[in-house]
Amino acid sequence: MTTLVQVAQLAGVTAATVSNVLRGRGKVGAQTRQRVLAAVETLGYRPNLMARALVEGKPSTIALIVSSIANPFYPEFALEVERAARKLGYFLLVCNTNDDPAQERAYLDAVGGSLAQGVIVMNADFVQIDALLALRRRGVPVVLCMWERPQAPPELPCVAVDFHQAGVLAAEHLIKLGHQRIGAIVGSEASGNHRWRYQGFRDTLAKAGIEFHDTQVRFGHDSIDDGRNAAHSLLAAVPDLSAVFVSNDLPAFGVLQAAADLGLEVPRDLSVTGITDIQLAHQLRPALTTVAVPTAEAAGLAVDMLMDLIAHPKGAVPPLKVTAAPRLVVRATTGRVGPL
């Protein structure tokens, strides 16, 4: 590996000078600059970012902790974070915890405060708020992203999306289409992250005076397969549903498949809504009616907030940013309720 000193020797100058021309700091004579640049070129020198980070006290990377890179939402989100980070000269370290708390801890330990200058943690069912608080106490800038309830933020810098509202929008849409017998499939445990989406749905039904029994809901995981299984279970138990509210896009695709399995035509026999609007929502057929969540905005806000935290380490009260409201996107999986 080529080092600064080797370049300096070849150029007949000292390391400091090389550093200066490379960073554009200080004044360097045009002559020397040329020689240095030439030396850099012939030696194929590249600065050691670790050494630089060490002396500067901060690495040029930020970390993004995601629970499952296999869930297409996260890569999409990571893309946005990376875009924002690179614009500011940072590299993005994508850390996949695979829904394993131990692995999350390992990443937080490793990354927090040494491998990265700060970390953005994607909200997930198993996110260990206490671990994040500990990290924060150690002086590592941390922001929790995609918190679901702006009204009840954790004691942590946090960007939130009003997912309760997302649930409301989906429900209102279904109700407006005349649906009365609406099932629900929630992609988390009953006490999990998606509870607010579900709550928004339930609240809206209640307000509209529509009955809903606990037999009409299934809880599970955020995956296509779980959505399909849940839908089979739900539709077997409550066959006269005309619509199903799904708390996320991925399981919504599963519901669509279950409907097809049962010979139900969507949306004639069954309407289905998702939440998030991942790419697949418009790429698959039938295109999914869903409540779009401002992903790019959330990513941008998270990076901004992290930068603020880095610049002003001691904020008294943890900041909270809330994205624009979710937005209904009507596509091909919802329609007016048919004649009984």
Add this chain to the structure above:
Amino acid sequence: MTTLVQVAQLAGVTAATVSNVLRGRGKVGAQTRQRVLAAVETLGYRPNLMARALVEGKPSTIALIVSSIANPFYPEFALEVERAARKLGYFLLVCNTNDDPAQERAYLDAVGGSLAQGVIVMNADFVQIDALLALRRRGVPVVLCMWERPQAPPELPCVAVDFHQAGVLAAEHLIKLGHQRIGAIVGSEASGNHRWRYQGFRDTLAKAGIEFHDTQVRFGHDSIDDGRNAAHSLLAAVPDLSAVFVSNDLPAFGVLQAAADLGLEVPRDLSVTGITDIQLAHQLRPALTTVAVPTAEAAGLAVDMLMDLIAHPKGAVPPLKVTAAPRLVVRATTGRVGPL
């Protein structure tokens, strides 16, 4: 940030000793060990991996360069690489170039030789072999993964999958089902990465004495949308096709959609095959018949090779590893050719 020295002071020992207990090196008295551990605990100390990397001359990270994290294949692959890397005590840096050569170069410069100890580059149309060679010349361990033609490897350490064979398998399957009028949709330019898959397909058709005209193929990108568009174009031009060979799973989904748009029932009216067997292949409906590629094996081999390269920097001839052969996975999108 807590440092080694602070821990040492609190424990009433010297930095070297703390380092020793933490790394399990050297002999340390049970008493001191306890005090040190206690100090670490109360201070919440975490070693600075950058500093460690600097003195050890190598970081504990390896980098994976992917062209598009939005393409679900790459996250799936990244997962496997991460698994293999972590087992060896390495963190994985996922670098997304977004199909932008400039960004790839930026990542290679940054990551190669300082942020990461070595880099695995996923093969892609735009991969700049010369940039990789330059990196290698600078002494950075590099392995190119998912090379498509084992018979013609580049001058680079490389793990290859026989994608020509994948094309052969898909074609043989179709032919065995009686198909004679088979179209092709290729998810890369004619001279791009998928050319060998296509070649395998063409070779097999030729061997079987099945005619094929250039009107029966469309070249494009590796995406659902491109697959759909290509299929529309293809089926409009050559409506009597009974099957279409697609060079990757993602565009194959697009073809399925186009078939649905045209009222063609799969596989009764049209058989479709993909290549890779990404998760969506079995998660979507109809489940895709495809040629599975040993992704996990390739990931493991790539990591292994990288480790070898790290351990034995000066291999005379660049190593080449080839995965097990691809494997046909018959699902619901292929069937016997129907009566004309």
Add this chain to the structure above:
DNA sequence: ATGAAAGCGCTAACAG
């Protein structure tokens, strides 16, 4: 069994 000292590659003062 523990401490002292040197140094990894780089940058940031401060001299000259």
Add this chain to the structure above:
DNA sequence: CTGTTAGCGCTTTCAT
């Protein structure tokens, strides 16, 4: 303008 000095946080001989 350029060189000198010091030191980032850690590991590693080599003494003690």
